Amino acid sequence: MSLDPDSLAARLSFANRVALWRVRGAEGPFLILVAASVLVLVLLSLEAPWMALVSAQAAWNQPPAAALAGAALAFALWWHGRAALQQILAARRSDWLAALPIATARREAQARRVAWRGLLLRVVLLMLALAWLLGRSDPSAPLGLGLLAGCAATALLGLWPGFGHPALPTRDPVSVPIPSLRERRAKATGLALLGVAIAPVALRVPRLAWPLGTGLLLMPVGARPLAVLGFLVLLAALLLSSDLIAALRRRLAGDRGWLAALPLTPHRLLGGYAPTLWRAGLVRALLAAIGAHLVGAPALWVLAIVVVLALLLLHGALLAFAARARPARFPLWTSLHLVIVLGALQVLPPLAPLLWLALLGWSWRRAMATGR
Amino acid sequence: MNASTPVLKVSDLAVHLGSVVVLAGIDFELPAGAITGLIGPNGSGKTTLIRALLGLVAPVRGQIRVAGIDLSRDPLAARAQLGYAPDPAVLPGDLSGRQVLEVTAAARGLAAVPDDVLALAGRLGAARWLDAALGSCSLGTRQKFAILMALLGRPPVLVLDEVMNGLDPISAHELKAELRARCREEGVAVLLTTHGLEIAPTLLDHAVLLAEGRIRHRWGPADFAAWRHGDPAAFERAVVAALRADP
Structure with a gap:
């Protein structure tokens, strides 16, 4: 056995995680299968x-x-x-x-x-x-x-x-508060302060450089500069949406401990995060609309893209909220829902929107459960 | 080691975090075979002082000697003389208590967790949680494993930050007995931060009051001997009076 303490700790941690996956049975292979399918x-x-x-x-x-x-x-x-x-x-x-x-x-x-x-x-x-x-x-x-x-x-x-x-x-x-966070906190009151604690988007923008660079590389030669810009804006909207859900999950995990004993119904708790989520969602939807317009999509397509992005955000937020008591469920549910909707799109496309709405309903019910 | 010999000596220590002066002009010693309390209001600099003693924050001025070793010159050798109980919140939730102790033993160059630590785990009531993931344990149980980490390897200096928090009465009693025994038999020097002033007269031999980054007051064995046999609330009154007095 290695006597390097960090290596030893990492090895023990890995062994424990493998043992945990074995106990969970089919969950691990299923997640690997879904990840492979997505890839x-x-x-x-x-x-x-x-x-x-x-x-x-x-x-x-x-x-x-x-x-x-x-x-x-x-x-x-x-x-x-x-x-x-x-x-x-x-x-x-x-x-x-x-x-x-x-x-x-x-x-x-x-x-x-x-x-x-x-x-x-x-x-x-x-x-x-x-x-x-x-x-x-x-x-x-x-x-x-x-x-x-x-x-x-x-x-x-x-x-x-x-x-x-x-x-x-x-x-x-x-212990010096982040100025922008302090200003935003000053404007929010009550439970809405929960949502403010989700880190502001400006802090996350630099992380977009790498995927946007890759996106730029994928643009076909001869594409109109405005279309290239539109594609990048659209991609940024998607990446920021995914980032928003990740930030919400981190916030929910952090807040769970200290809020657990308060007399808060799931509705009120969700209401605390909702104002920030609405605002952040609106910014992303606007970005998506601008991006789609610059790419040259017809108005109906622009609308469709915005609606799909909004629904994706809603779905992600509801699943994150539903899995707040057991965060490990989030990837499982997300993968499962993805497979169901994408599978329906492949086999019977008209069924896909209905299935998606049903899954949204299911996510809402889970989110509004007590979460214990 | 002679009871009057300082095992840890801090001279003219100053720590700045950014532009904030957190500690200034700190001078104190930990005598061998004694328990010294580090007391102070929230934000007085106790945690920063402990981090400085562990070599985790660099002072802008001053010197720290652990068992005669200059911490800034040989931090590894100095740290080998120190036992520290980390905040239970930073212990890895995916490792078991036994695994945490195994890693600690490896860091101290030991092939396995010593039997005396496992025996102490039993006395602290932590033995039945040895193989449970720490993430699934209560705060008190995680605190016990943090304490066992500090005691593992029998270091001559113990730095214990609020370790009585979350301990049940039996565990607290066992821990106090263990600390007393190590002081008496091995000449261990203990630095204990606590807000629980009621335990101070029965446990401490010395105390240092820290306020606004400076040492405001010191009490010695004669003071504690008097309080031990007199009014148990006298120490609390003395601390409050020292804090209310002009610096």
Whole structure:
């Protein structure tokens, strides 16, 4: 058994999680199956834009542009891996092992190994996806080779001892409220303060750079600049929506402990978060509408996109609220609902909206249950 | 170790967090074989002082010596002399109490959790939760495992931050007996922060009152001996009076 305390803790934690999954029976394999299905769907939907990207006359498929794309991908992956490492190092400054006699260099080296493994996993998955796409198109397409080279370069860069250096400056906690949060809190009262605690969108915008960059790469050559902008705005609306639900889940998990003993019905509790969710949802819906309009979608399609996004947000929020007592249920229910609706779309499309509405009703009932 | 020998010595310590002066001009010693209380209002700097003693926050001025070792020069060797009970909230919920102790033992260079710690777990009433995930345990049970982490390896200095919180009467009694025994038999020095002033006269030998980042008052064995045999509420009145007095 390794005597490195961080490695030992990680190993024990992993063994405990595996044991827990075994106890849960079919839940684990089901989630893996759903994740695999989603991955296949994503890959299949990427095939068409990929073909356009690697066509002989496409600008991105010319060697200089392909090299640039590979370098950009390598930089983005490296930046992501570095940020993950800094996050681990910052957490270790005050975790439960911080006061034990473990050499800082040893803990940093272990953190670097953890971050490197995470980076390698992302790189390998990306390379497998690229290999699959290359297999379906021209295997010697410069763009594909450039991106593969970018992945490989990042994996090698992660091995470099200087990876993650210099450490980002971390500050010890001082109880000073975030100004924007303080201002917003001053405007909200009562239970509406719960929703205000969901971090403001401005704090999350920088995280969009990487997926938006990837989205830009997928744009076909010759596309109108306004359409490109519209596509990016639409993508941003989707990403911010997903981020909003993730932020809501974190908030619900944090609030559960201290609100559990208060005489709050689920309706009133949901009402506390609702104003912020409405506002945030409206911003995302507006973004989606602007994006769809810029892409050139007809008015009816713009409306349809906005309605679908609003329903997706509502569904996500209700499921997050329904799973507030058992957060592990959220991915299970989300996957299940996704499979049902997408399955219906494949087999009997007219049934899909009805099924979706039924699932929304089910989510509402679960959300309004006591949650114990 | 001689009872008057300081096992931990803090000289002219100052800590700033950003532009905020959290601690200034802190001087105190932990004598061997004694329990010293660190008392102060909320926000007085107790937690920051403890973090500084553990080497988790860098002082802008001053020196901390643990068993003669300069903390800033050799933090690893100094930390090996310190036993600290972390906040139960930061213990990993997906590990069991036994696993947390195993990792702690590994960090202290021990091949396994010593028998005396497992025996103490039994006396604290934590033995039946040894193999339960800490996330499923009560605050009191997690507190017991945090205490066991501090005591594991028999370090000569113990830093215990509000460890009596959440403990049932029997566990609190057992912990006090264990601390007294370690002080008496091994010359261990204990620094104990507490807001529960009622336990102070029966448990403490020394006390340091911290307010607004500075030491406001000190009490010694003679004071506690008098309170122990006199009015049990006298210490509380003395603390309140010292806090209300002009700095």
